Amino acid sequence: MKQFKLYSRREFIKKNSVIGMGAVLATGAVQPLIALGSNGVQAPAILGGTAAWNVTKWPKWPIWDPETDEKLVLEVLRSGVWSRSKMVTQFEKEWANAVGAKRSLAVVNGTNALVVATNQLGIHGGDEVLVPPYTFISTVSSILSNGAMPVFVDIDPETFQMDPAKIEAKITNRTKAIMVVHILGLPSDLVSIMEIAKKHNLIVIEDACQAHLAEVNNQKVGTFGHAGCFSFQNSKNLPIGEGGAIVSNDEKFMDRCYSYHNLGTPHGTAIGSVSDGSIMQSTKVRMTEYQAAIGIAQLKRLDSETTTRNLNAEYLKSQIKDIPGILPYRVYESVTRGAFHLFAFRYHKEHFKGLSRDQFLNALSAEGLPCSSGYTPLNTQPFLHETFKSANYQKMYPKSALDINQYNENNKCPLNDKLCNEEAVWFTQNVLLGTRDDMKSIANAIEKIAKNAEQIKKLNP
Numbered sequence: 001m002k003q004f005k006l007y008s009r010r011e012f013i014k015k016n017s018v019i020g021m022g023a024v025l026a027t028g029a030v031q032p033l034i035a036l037g038s039n040g041v042q043a044p045a046i047l048g049g050t051a052a053w054n055v056t057k058w059p060k061w062p063i064w065d066p067e068t069d070e071k072l073v074l075e076v077l078r079s080g081v082w083s084r085s086k087m088v089t090q091f092e093k094e095w096a097n098a099v100g101a102k103r104s105l106a107v108v109n110g111t112n113a114l115v116v117a118t119n120q121l122g123i124h125g126g127d128e129v130l131v132p133p134y135t136f137i138s139t140v141s142s143i144l145s146n147g148a149m150p151v152f153v154d155i156d157p158e159t160f161q162m163d164p165a166k167i168e169a170k171i172t173n174r175t176k177a178i179m180v181v182h183i184l185g186l187p188s189d190l191v192s193i194m195e196i197a198k199k200h201n202l203i204v205i206e207d208a209c210q211a212h213l214a215e216v217n218n219q220k221v222g223t224f225g226h227a228g229c230f231s232f233q234n235s236k237n238l239p240i241g242e243g244g245a246i247v248s249n250d251e252k253f254m255d256r257c258y259s260y261h262n263l264g265t266p267h268g269t270a271i272g273s274v275s276d277g278s279i280m281q282s283t284k285v286r287m288t289e290y291q292a293a294i295g296i297a298q299l300k301r302l303d304s305e306t307t308t309r310n311l312n313a314e315y316l317k318s319q320i321k322d323i324p325g326i327l328p329y330r331v332y333e334s335v336t337r338g339a340f341h342l343f344a345f346r347y348h349k350e351h352f353k354g355l356s357r358d359q360f361l362n363a364l365s366a367e368g369l370p371c372s373s374g375y376t377p378l379n380t381q382p383f384l385h386e387t388f389k390s391a392n393y394q395k396m397y398p399k400s401a402l403d404i405n406q407y408n409e410n411n412k413c414p415l416n417d418k419l420c421n422e423e424a425v426w427f428t429q430n431v432l433l434g435t436r437d438d439m440k441s442i443a444n445a446i447e448k449i450a451k452n453a454e455q456i457k458k459l460n461p
Contacts, residue, residue, distance in 0.1 A: 044448040046366040047455055052445035053368030057438075061430035062239040062298070069297040076293045084262075084271050084286040091292035092245070094299055098213065099220040101228070101247035103254040106287040106295075107261050110209040110231025113244035114142030116285065117227040118177075120256045121203050123148050125396035127176040129205075132162035133379040133416040135181045138231075139207050140378060143179065144387050147396055151175070152379040154413040157423070158330040160184055160344060163415075164192035168200075177203035182211035182221050185237065185339030185429070189332045190216045190224050197225075205229065209244070210341035212237045213306045216334045222247050232295060237309075237341055237429055238302050240295045243287055261285045309340040309432040312439050316343065316432070319443035323450055325351025340432055344374070346423040353453040357422060360449065363456050367445035370431065374424040379411050 043049030076087055088106050096104035107113050123129060125147035131139055133152045143150045153170050156163040160183055167178065178197055180188045197204045204225030208214070212230060214221045222228020227250075232243035248254050255267040262269065264278030271286070317328040327346040331338060347357050355363075357373060364371045387393055388402040400406070427442070449456065 042448060044363055044367065044445070044452050044456065046363045046449075046459065047452060049448070051366065051368045052441045052448065053438075055368045057434070058368075058370070059430045059433040061428075062234060063301070068300075069294075072296060073290060073293040076289045079289075082289050085289055087289040087292040087296070088287050091287075091295045091299075094296060095230075095245050096247060098299065098302070099222050099228070099230075099247055101220075101223050102249045103247065103251065105246045105254060105257050105261060106292065107244045107246065107285045108287060109233060109242045109285075110229060110236075110244035111138040111142060112261075112283075112285040113209075113229035113231070113246045114138060114179075114205070114207060115145050116257050116260050116283075117205055117229055117246045117248075118142050118146045118148070118179075120253060120260055121177065121205065121226055123176055123203065125392070126174065128172060128174045130162075130167060130170055130175060130178045130202075132181050132183070133377060133411075133413045134160055134162075134375060134419065135183055135207065135378060136209070136375070137378065137381075137383070138209070139179060139181055141383070144384075147392060148176070149174075149397070149401070150384075152411040152413050155416045155419065157346065157415050157419050158327070159189075159332065160186065160329060160419070160424075161188040161332075162193070164189045164196065167193070167196050171200055171202075175200070175202060177205055179205045179207055180225065181207040182214060182339075184329065184344050184426075185210045185212070185214055185341035186329060186331055187211065187214050187216045187221050187335050187338070189334070190221070191332075191334045194224055210236065211339045212302060212341075213337065214335075214339040215337035216332075218336050223249070226250065227253065232291075232298075235341075235428070237306065237339055238295065238298050240291050240298065243291050243295060256280075305433060306337070306339060309429060310338055312432040312434065312436070313338065313340045313343055315436055316439040316442060319439060320345065320446055323443075323446055325349070325450065326446060341429050342374075343427040343429070343432060345425055346419065347425050348423065352450055353457055355449075355453040355457045357425070359456060359460060361425065362460075363449045364425075364445060367448070369442060369445055370428055372426045373420075374426045375420050377413070377417050377420045379413055379416070380408055 045051040092104040092106050123146055127148040128151045129143045129148050130153050131150045134155050140150045151170050153162050153166050206222050206225045206228040208222040208228050209231035211221050228247045230245045232238050232240035234241050246257055258267040260282045263284050264280040264282035265276050269276045320326050321328050325348040329344050361371050385404045
């Protein structure tokens with residue numbers, strides 16, 4: 001039997017297109033000689049039954065409607081004004097309005113949104129930033145890029161989020177900030193985290209790169225902390241190809257971010273000007289005009305798509321929550337809207353006759369369902385040790401702080417390890433843009449696998 005491949009996050013997204021799914025369905029190895037499984041129910045596709053899903057029907061991502069989306073982009077291309085100008089400013093205003101913030105600054109990607117925000121909040125060498133281990137590498141690399149030290153706080157596996165109950169034990173006199181990550185597009189427990197931050201006078205940066213239009217108590221995430229950062233990479237719920245944004249209600253902070261993203265020139269300096277001078281050491285991470293035009297087009301349908309994802313996620317959850325061994329995500333009581341960049345659940349193999357997670361994913365793929373095991377543990381990856389060996393870190397920190405064995409011991413996250421290595425299963429957000437019948441098909445596929453787990457296990461013992 002062809003083995004299930006563990007794709008990177010971006011490879012996983014790419015494989016979910018209509019074209020990519022054709023390749024994924026090559027998983028099946030047993031000839032279709034049977035129609036029923038061992039329990040007298042329809043056999044799963046991996047055992048020769050009919051796949052639960054017709055791959056030609058999956059909603060393709062990103063969505064692009066030439067009739068409504070291309071006019072503005074073509075105007076920008078034909079204008080010859082491609083560097084940051086009026087279109088980027090318009091996108092910033094529309095994005096700030098969408099999330100309910102005073103200001104927005106567009107940058108080249110979500111990674112650099114985090115880098116710029118962290119830098120301009122004064123987080124540098126010697127500072128510690130609390131961060132969850134269940135996230136994309138950009139979260140931690142933005143801390144390291146500014147010379148600070150990430151300190152990992154284990155997760156609540158039911159929500160996939162940083163566990164607020166574990167935060168205070170990690171705070172030291174070097175702790176300067178909490179980087180909250182609304183992973184999967186589901187909000188963290190901001191009510192508890194903001195209380196802890198206030199108590200200890202800590203900066204809060206919201207990594208909302210997956211959480212477009214998600215809400216806590218009817219307030220958009222990204223607007224609770226000192227800064228909120230978003231990504232518009234092609235897989236995201238608002239896709240531009242690449243792109244990102246910082247939002248905040250702090251005018252002076254946003255002015256500084258503008259200067260930092262534009263070669264250190266004062267806020268309001270004309271793009272391309274060489275006569276105004278620079279007021280800070282900085283970088284150049286400006287968004288282009290045609291990126292902004294694509295973003296404006298995509299933004300028009302983001303709210304309605306978010307509503308569809310929420311409705312379908314809730315319905316799919318209701319259909320699978322009673323299947324033994326399937327534990328869907330839990331949201332905090334304060335959450336009034338999710339973004340659902342991913343639909344996630346935990347898989348417990350003991351309820352599937354010991355069928356391994358990889359075998360379970362193989363069977364799901366054969367049913368036509370785009371699926372992944374998600375992240376690997378972030379807090380033990382080699383990039384941390386490599387950073388600690390750099391000349392800058394050797395100068396900024398004592399040897400004891402850079403002892404990777406001691407660091408790993410201090411930053412153990414056993415619940416995250418179990419989630420990453422054994423339990424987590426993902427479906428991508430475009431799946432949730434289908435119909436209610438589509439959600440039933442997904443549930444049906446899981447039920448088929450559950451009822452025939454013993455037979456599936458024998459295919460690859």
